[in-house]
Amino acid sequence: MSVSFAFRRILLGSAAMLACGVVAGVGAGGANAEDLRPAVGKPLAAAKAELARHNYAKAQADVNEADAVGGKSSYEDFIITEMRGAIAQQAGDTKTAANAYEKLIASGKLSSAQQAQMTLAIASMAYSAHDYDRAITWLDRYTKLAGPNPQTTRLKIQAYYEKKDYANAAKLQQAQIDQTVKAGGKPAEEQLQLLSACQRAMNDTAGFTHTLELLVTYYPKPDYWQNLVHGIQTDPSFPAHLSFELQRLQLALGLLGDEAAYMDATESAVQDGALGEGKSIMAAGTSAGVMGKADAAREQRLAALIDKRIAAKTASLPKDEAAAANEKDGSDLVDDGITEASLGNSDKGIALIQQGIAKGGLRFPDQAKLDLGYAQMKAGKKADAVATFKSVTPGTPESRLSRLWVLYLKTH
Structure with missing residues (x-):
């Protein structure tokens, strides 16, 4: 992941402004020109003219001529370095430019604002040159001079990322x-x-x-x-008995997949007693153009089996539910509630699942909460579903799914 073009342009623009300021000050006939001896000022003025023509090699040669003059004052040395940095920056020689700017900062002749601007330019050029350690060092110096800045923090994060220091990149990005x-x-x-x-x-x-x-x-x-x-x-620790719970989420998100996945989800629904849900999954797969292809004969047999089981279960439900009410634990109540809800009898199904959870003795009580939350969601009881999903025991495999259901209900 690299710094955006727009952000790179902003950072490099700080260096460009520095260069423009230097060029404007040389040979202008003001105080700066009077402080330069002719042996120094003349080649610098020539360098300025060559720079305007983008003749960078000749401009640097003129700067070298000025630099070769003996007995230079600190001010003359400062102006020569400033011009050298400006030429190098415009020529794309970031290493020479950054070295010049470092020397200027160390001179003590810059205001705090100028130091900050030049420091940011050095950091930007170091990043562009893929010298991420140097970029981070100068970004830290910039922060000390100018205070924290979201844009420079972002560049520092990316510098850490590019140098594969993922721990520091993550720490700063998380903050x-x-x-x-x-x-x-x-x-x-x-x-x-x-x-x-x-x-x-x-x-x-x-x-x-x-x-x-x-x-x-x-x-x-x-x-x-x-x-x-x-x-x-892909988590090997995720229990198999929650497979259908995950398939429900995939179906809601439109991520169930191909014909085989729809068939597997249908069979899981039937095995879990959600007979009406199995029928609905097959209908959804057919509507999506996924089912009815390679395995059409098998699907027809499964559809017929579901219809047969729905008819038999519908007839036996009153008796089954009465028997479940007299059981020591709530497992059968939960199972019958799942079946009722899947057949469209939402209120009755929800009530039965709730009774089963309250009665206790369940092998997987948090899975029953997932079933309850799902039934409430399908019945349009969104607030109740969210509350139920949030009641799942934290840290359990079921809680991984319950968190995602809460997120789903917040975003759909």
């Missing part, structure tokens, strides 16, 4: 983002991107995930959601 968020602002997308790139390079999975969550909060683009989902999919 800048935190400051913006604390003030109620919206972090720039490229700041979040750079931070995530640093975290990925350092294998900081937790930090990378958090930054992706910020990206989908402020810039909810499919690519950022896909990265979050992919992180869960």
Whole structure:
């Protein structure tokens, strides 16, 4: 990631203004010209004329002639160095220009404002020359002279990033983002991107995930959601029993994928008792033009099986729910609630899941909360869904999904 063209132009512009100031002061016939002996002033005036014609080699030769004069005063030496830096800067010789500006700063003849401007020019030229250590050093000096500046902080972050010092780049970028968020602002997308790139390079999975969550909060683009989902999919510690919970999120985000993925999600729905949901997933896949292709015969058999199971379960639900109410734990209540909600009986399904959670004895109580939050969301009870998802135990695999559902509900 490199500094933007516009920002580079602003920084290099500071050096250009310095050059223009030097050129204007030589041979103008004022106090400066009177302080220069003719042996020094004449070749410097010639250098100025050559510089105006962009004849940089001849201009530097004229400066060398002035520099060769013996017994120069400190002021003459200062003007020669200033002109040398101006020519080098305009010629694109950043190393010579930066060396000249460093000598000018060390002379003690510059005001604080001039020192700051020249310091920033040196930092800019060092960055352009890919000398990132030097750029960072001079950016630090600029901060001491002129105070903190969002633009120069940004350049310093990028210098750290370019030299692969990801820890320092991430530290500074995180501080800048935190400051913006604390003030109620919206972090720039490229700041979040750079931070995530640093975290990925350092294998900081937790930090990378958090930054992706910020990206989908402020810039909810499919690519950022896909990265979050992919992180869960490829995590070997993510439990298999939550696969359908993840597929639900993928479906909501439009990220479920190809025909095989839709078939897998349909079968997962059936296995979890969400029969109506399985039927809806197949319909969504057909509508999207994904299903009904290579595996059309198998899909038809699955659709017929779902219809058969829906008919049988619809007939048995009253009896099943009565029996579930008398069970020692709430597992069957939750299962029947999932089925009812999937068949469009949202209020009844939500109530049953809530009863099951309250009764307790569940093998995966936080997964039941995911099922409840999803049912509430599908029923249009957004505030209830957010509250339910937030109640999932922090640090659990289920909480990874619940956080994403909260973000989804905030951005959709």
